Amino acid sequence: MALFCGTSQARNWNKLIKAIIQIETKGDEKATNGRCAGIIQITPIMVHECNLFQNKIHFSLKDRFNRQASVKMFKIFQEKYNPEGNIEKAVRLWNGGPKYSLRATNKYTRKVLGIYYK
Secondary structure, three states, X not given: OHHHHOHHHHHHHHHHHHHHXXXXXXXXXXXXXXXXXXXXXXXXXXXXXHXXXXXXXXXXXXXXXXXXXXXXXXXXXXXHHOOOOOHHHHHHHHHHOOOOOHHHHHHHHHHHHHHHOO
């Protein structure tokens, strides 16, 4: 987990997560939208994947409503699909998943990065 332990990278992730929270739920930890839930709108599939990446069951669907668990899942997901820690890629992955389309994620990416770079 070295990617998330460095102080400058940790600050970047924290800043990015704050921007995603602003766009997704404006800080509402109990927010739901279809199958997405929690402060950063985590899907059941993401919970399942994060458990697989850790090779053990650690997160439940209820953890989507827990800020710390949600942030942990975000970081696990990024470590798996974005080990280089690219901020734009992180946003696109969050919006479109591992097989994201540039075109389909453009609007969301602009919104999040607009907040991130303020």
